[in-house]
Amino acid sequence: MAGPINWFSQIASITKFGLLSLPQRRGAVAATVIGIAGVVAVLVGVLSIAAGFRQAMTVSGSPDGAIVMRSGADSEMVSGLGRDETRVIADTPGIARTAQGPLASAELFVIIDLPKRSTHTDANVPLRGVEPAALLVRDKLKIIEGRMFEWGKDEVIVGRGAAQEFAGLEVGSKMKVGRYEWPVVGIFSANGGVSESEIWSDAKVLQDAYNRGDSFQSVSVRLNSPDAFQAFKDALTSNPQLNVQVIRQSDYYVQQSEAITRLVTTLGFLIAFLMAIGAVFGALNTMYSAVAARSREIATLRALGFGGGAVVVSLMFESLALALVGGAVGAALAFLAFNNFHTSTMNFQSFSQITFAFKVTPALLVRGIVWAALIGLIGGLFPAIRAARMPIAAALREL
């Protein structure tokens, strides 16, 4: 007896019946599919904000990069280092060197008010003063328009994200900060990293503009290798001349993004979870009415000898199919609407704006489809069990 084969052919034929009858239940089917598509689109969309933010942060930090700040400072904003300290830091062994000297850039970090293009309200835009080694410390940085600023001149280059989000940062325009005007001479990209939110100038010029004397806020360095980090860190923290903390660049950016990622993921999951519950009810509704509409047909099949298990499985298939279509539609919608959507937000740690793009990653798409499948399975299970348990005689009598 070819039991299993028979069972599978039963499932196949009931499923076929179900799927063929879908057009007759257009309204209910559409409600389920669109409902699930909505859940998946919102889930993927909201989580793509967090993913994009995290990605901007992670591409910024390379494992052989490190940042040195005053100990106790939780961001560059509140850190402070004197010229004598930055010199000691730059001379510490472990830092990669070129003919021009160590790959260490002592930097200044301030924020200035510039209007957002979208809302015309002021935003805190980071302005960073750097030393010549900065471009080698962050090797992903490329000038994509105009030219690099001249050292010693009051010129600035602007990150691609900042140029997009904030008004008045085109090459050739003049950026007004207090009583100073800084010509914008170039736009740079940094592989989508945090630097793209920033405006860069010569640290010395910025020190003068801000009456900072010869003080800095942080030193960014590039090490010989990722493994050199621990020795470099120990050398600095045990140096009695210094009172600093050393953080791997990648860890620093993760720290900086923690608050916003936590906010977006917590809220995003809560919203998507609630929506999923709503969608389960919608799916249950559709499948229950499908079962009700087909109760006679199912009873007939059962009377002909089709098994209860086959009925359950095939109804689950039907519900799963609807859910997967909904999930695919939702994921596609989220991808089209949100992937690479540029925006900016406040980095709570440094009070400055960070520009980034939403990222609908493959992992998020998979997660969306998995949620859809779960909704479909839960929505199909109970109606399917009811269908299988229906007393055959009673259902046939309805005929």
Place this chain on the structure above:
Amino acid sequence: MKFLHLVWCNLKRKKLRTSLTLLSIVVAFVLFGFLSAIQQALVGGVALAGADRLIVRQKVSIINLLPISYEARMNRIPGVDFATHQTWFGGIYQDPKNFFMQNPVEPENFLKMHPEIIIPPEQVKDWLATRTGAIVGRRTANRFHWKIGDKVPIQSTIWSANGSRTWTFDIVGIYDGKDKGTDTTPLFFRYDYFDEARGGWGKGQVGWYTIRIKDPSQAADVAKRVDAEFENSPAETKTEPEGAFIQGWASQIGNIVFIVAAIMSAVFFTILLVTGNTMAQAVRERTGELGVLKAIGFTNGRIVTLVLAESCLLTVLGGTLGLGLAWLMISRGDPTSGLLPMFFLPVRALLTGFGISIVLGFVTGIFPALQAMRLRVADALRRM
């Protein structure tokens, strides 16, 4: 009204379908309440801003400080009632995750400027008598179980107290907010203690000023006069009404209103389909009965009303349950542990939600209702 029973019985006919539809509506309104609370937490401060208060900050950036001498100069500007200042302290209590704001202020002027801060007079007296005294909002006090008399150590990321990063404050008062939306997370301590204890850097400088103006309708003129007063000085100012300041701050986080609106429309569009589908099914099943009702003399208007009443009853019931549930969930507090201090469900949102539930009932019911109205008695009865 006498047909309410009939409407109710119709809903009860397919209990399972009705309850599943009802539950989806409930979920939609829980979401609505939840998103309203998020929006309130992020941008709600604007509505509570004092119309007679201006915020003065350094023109280049809020992180740049302003001299303390500006206070006296502001007080002399026509239209200004008085000015007082605050400074960002940036302290951490035990763990950076325990974020709340701490600012040094001048106690008397500060309390005069902010009548929304409610604190017993004897606690104010203690504050004025205790140099290291601080007052803290109810929410933060509850969060860390602080009581009056406690000594609280706070690490400042920016300022050192006599060479040390740890500042110790004596809690002398716990304040409440006048409105539900008043933020009762900040801690306020005395500027004189702060200025004396902080090292050389920043001495005599403050973060920003708040100005009380005599006539709110003159806000723009007074703001212009303030900025003109400090023009061409090393620390130029930017003055704007408190509401605009908060709005600007909120829009730095992102376009929250837009995101919330986008999610809500996705949610309600879905619910519209689910409920609309249920109502369409219900009317289709009852074609015969509707025919009988018409045959015994029910007017078209009455038929439409019956169907609409049914859909509205369903959505209003779901809406009320959902909003109630949201209210219960939200009163348990901020789900992000500290990032959203003003997380609550405003009454305005409850009313809007209720309104939406009626509209939803109407929109989902109107097409099935019209369909029922257009039924010809003979056709309908034949289908019985």
